[in-house]
Amino acid sequence: MLIVQKFGGTSVGDLERIQNVASRVCETKKAGNDVVVVVSAMSGETNKLLAYAEHFSKNPQRAEVDMLLSSGERVTASLLAIALSEMGCEAVSMTGRKAGIVTDNIHTKARIEEIDPTAMNKAIKDGKIVVVAGFQGISQDGNVTTLGRGGSDLSAVAIAGAIKADLCEIYTDVSGIFTTDPRIEPRAKKLDKISYDEMLELASLGAKVLQNRSVELAKKLNVNLVTRTSFSNEEGTLITKEENIMEKPLVSGIALDKNQARVSLVGVKDRPGIASDIFTKLSNNSVNIDMIIQNVGHDGKANIDFTVPVNDLADAKKVMDSFVKESEVDEVSYDENICKVSIVGVGMKSHTGVAAKAFSVMAAENININMISTSEIKISMIIAEKYAELAVRALHSAYELDK
Numbered sequence: 001m002l003i004v005q006k007f008g009g010t011s012v013g014d015l016e017r018i019q020n021v022a023s024r025v026c027e028t029k030k031a032g033n034d035v036v037v038v039v040s041a042m043s044g045e046t047n048k049l050l051a052y053a054e055h056f057s058k059n060p061q062r063a064e065v066d067m068l069l070s071s072g073e074r075v076t077a078s079l080l081a082i083a084l085s086e087m088g089c090e091a092v093s094m095t096g097r098k099a100g101i102v103t104d105n106i107h108t109k110a111r112i113e114e115i116d117p118t119a120m121n122k123a124i125k126d127g128k129i130v131v132v133a134g135f136q137g138i139s140q141d142g143n144v145t146t147l148g149r150g151g152s153d154l155s156a157v158a159i160a161g162a163i164k165a166d167l168c169e170i171y172t173d174v175s176g177i178f179t180t181d182p183r184i185e186p187r188a189k190k191l192d193k194i195s196y197d198e199m200l201e202l203a204s205l206g207a208k209v210l211q212n213r214s215v216e217l218a219k220k221l222n223v224n225l226v227t228r229t230s231f232s233n234e235e236g237t238l239i240t241k242e243e244n245i246m247e248k249p250l251v252s253g254i255a256l257d258k259n260q261a262r263v264s265l266v267g268v269k270d271r272p273g274i275a276s277d278i279f280t281k282l283s284n285n286s287v288n289i290d291m292i293i294q295n296v297g298h299d300g301k302a303n304i305d306f307t308v309p310v311n312d313l314a315d316a317k318k319v320m321d322s323f324v325k326e327s328e329v330d331e332v333s334y335d336e337n338i339c340k341v342s343i344v345g346v347g348m349k350s351h352t353g354v355a356a357k358a359f360s361v362m363a364a365e366n367i368n369i370n371m372i373s374t375s376e377i378k379i380s381m382i383i384a385e386k387y388a389e390l391a392v393r394a395l396h397s398a399y400e401l402d403k
Contacts, residue, residue: 001032001033001034001166001167002033002034002036002124002163002164002165002166003028003033003034003035003036003165003166003167003168003169004035004036004037004038004156004157004159004160004163004165004167004168004169005024005025005028005035005036005037005038005156005168005169005171006037006038006039006040006134006152006153006155006156006168006169006170006171007021007037007038007039007040007171007230008040008152008170008171008172008173009040009041009042009043009044009045009046010043010172010173011040011171011172011173011230011231012039012040012041012042012043012076012080013042013043013044014042015079017230018042018076018079018080018083019083020230020231021037021039021080021083021171021230022080022083022084022087022089023087024171024230025037025080025084025089025129026084026087026088026089026129029089029129030089034124035129035130036120036124036129036130036131036132036159036160036163036165037080037129037130037131037132038132038134038152038155038156038159039073039076039077039080039131039132039133039134039152040072040073040076040134040135040152041069041072041073041075041076041135042072042075042076045072045075046069046072049068049069049071049072050065050068050069052068053065053068062107062108063107063143065107065108065146066107066108066110066136066143066144066145066146067144069135069136069146070095070096070133070135070136070144070146072135073133073134073135073136073152074093074095074133076133077093077094077095077131077132077133078093078131080093080131081093081129081131084129084131089129090127090128090129091128091129091130091131092123092128092129092130092131093131093132093133094119094120094123094130094131094132094133095132095133095136096132096133096134096135096136096137096138096144096145096155097137097138097144098119099115099117099119099120099130099132099133099159100115100116100117100118100119100120100162101115101136101137101138101155101158101159102114102115102116102137102138102139102140103137103138103139103145103147104139104140104145105139105140105141105143105145106145106286107143107145107146108146108148109147109148109286110137110139110145110146110147110148111147112137112147112154112155112158112217113140115158115159115161115162117159117162117163120132120159120162120163121163124163132155132159134151134152134153134155134156135147135151135152135154135155136151136155137155148213149211150210150211150212150213150214151211153170153210153211153213153214154211154213154214154217156168156170156214157214157217157218157221157223157225158217158221160218160221160223161217161218161220161221161222161223165223166224167224167226168218168223168224168225168226169225169226169227169228169236170209170210170214170225170226170227170228171227171228171229171230172209172227172228172229172230173229173230173231174209174227174229175190175228175229175232175234175236176190176191176209176227176228176229176234176235176236176237177190177191177194177199177202177209177210177227177237177239177253178190178191178253179191179252179253179254179396179401179402180253180254180255180256180392180396180401181256181392184256184389184392184393185254185392185393185396185402187396187402188396188401188402189401189402190237191237191252191253192235192237192238193237193238193239193240193245194237194238194239194245194252194253195239195240195241195242195245195346196215196218196219196239196240196241196242197219197242197346197377198252198253198344198345198346198377199215199225199239200212200215200216200219201255201342201344201375201377201378202252202253202255202344203215209227210225210227210239215239218239222241224238224239224240225238225239225240226238226239227239242346245346249345249347250345250347250348250351250354250399251343251344251345251347251348251354251399251401252344252345252346252347253343253344253345253401254341254342254343254344254392254395254396254399254401255341255342255344256339256340256341256342256388256389256391256392257339257340257341257342258339258385258388259309259310259311260290260307260308260309260310260338260339260340260382261307261308261309261310261313261316261334261335261336261338262305262306262307262334262335262336262338262370262371262382263305263306263307263308263313263316263320263332263333263334264303264304264305264332264333264334264335265278265303265304265305265320265323265329265331265332266303266329266330266331266332266333267299267301267303267329267330267331268301268302268303268304268328268329268330269301269327269328269329270300270301270302274302274328275294275302275304277328278304278319278323279292281319281322281323282308282315282316282319285315285316285318285319286312286315287308287312287315287316287319288308288309288312289306289307289308290306290307290308290309290340290373291306291307291340291371291373291380291382292304292305292306293305293306293371301330305370305371307338307340307371307382310336313334313336317332317334320332337384337385337386338370338382338383338384338385339382339383339384339385339388340380340381340382340383341380341381341383341388341391341392341395342378342379342380342381343358343378343379343395343399344377344378345377346377348376348377348378348379349376349377354379355374355379357398357399358379358381358395358398361391361394361395361398362381362383362391362394364394365387365390365391365394367383367384367387367390367391368383368384369381369382369383370382370383370384
């Protein structure tokens with residue numbers, strides 16, 4: 001088999017853990033598999049490098065931030081290659097550039113455009129383990145870029161697709177995908193299998209195990225993903241096509257996302273195209289919009305509420321200030337003390353009453369719902385952050401996910 005294995009920051013957190021990873025990778029190779037390993041920076045390294053940059057500038061140039069941050073993964077990749085070679089498993093480390101990962105030019109949030117696997121394929125053919133520095137690539141004009149949060153997962157999935165790997169294993173500090181965060185609800189159960197679409201919803205809704213862009217890419221490239229722990233030999237969770245899952249539960253999981261802020265626009269000028277102008281300008285400033293509610297306020301003017309990731313709030317404020325200045329919007333307020341709780345499951349497609357039960361649970365717990373968004377396999381609710389864990393536990397119990 002040709003296997004891609006990705007190890008996150010906690011899995012390579014110190015020299016002893018890198019040694020453990022080397023042992024696991026070497027075992028996989030000696031079992032007769034070809035292996036490509038993708039690594040993150042050692043845990044805490046990225047934050048340390050960012051702190052160094054912020055010592056000199058509160059707003060460092062993004063191209064320089066990419067150059068700086070990409071070094072973290074390179075350190076891990078070279079150390080792991082050294083450890084593997086010392087164990088008798090010949091290995092070669094590669095930067096994103098050497099691995100052929102070409103991205104667009106958007107620094108700190110780059111998207112992979114193509115991968116030229118020539119160098120990796122040659123090393124694999126020569127019997128070597130390839131260790132790739134994750135989270136990074138090279139832009140068309142030759143600059144180092146990084147892929148944003150969860151970028152090493154993205155590197156691993158993209159590489160798995162490019163080299164036509166049989167399996168892509170994502171190793172983290174948790175043993176798989178659970179029905180909800182076990183730290184909030186200790187009775188949460190680990191799932192054996194989950195569909196791409198369900199995982200995509202859970203990842204985009206704040207489940208920290210996998211980043212949504214990597215799941216999206218796995219679905220697009222038809223890469224079988226397994227997420228498992230690097231600290232034991234416990235089986236993980238397979239993320240695959242829906243048709244590969246025989247029994248489809250009504251609800252697979254409850255997700256919680258605390259990285260949410262609400263933007264409320266009051267008195268939005270009544271003219272054709274105003275909403276388009278607002279959201280286009282937000283998009284042009286790389287602000288991700290999640291949920292949107294619009295209603296007509298007083299004097300024919302509209303009120304618009306929407307949510308953005310907390311990290312995008314500063315950019316959103318700049319955009320909104322420009323609309324207030326131009327008298328297109330009367331007033332803007334912001335609320336960071338909110339969260340999004342969501343119910344996900346492919347079984348919802350063929351069952352009624354899932355939403356009604358969720359709303360009844362919230363009412364019974366005296367939790368006010370500020371915004372609601374639904375899809376074929378998801379119901380999301382914006383509530384006050386102080387009720388976050390109560391809501392998760394109540395919903396988990398109501399849908400009997402602990403059974």
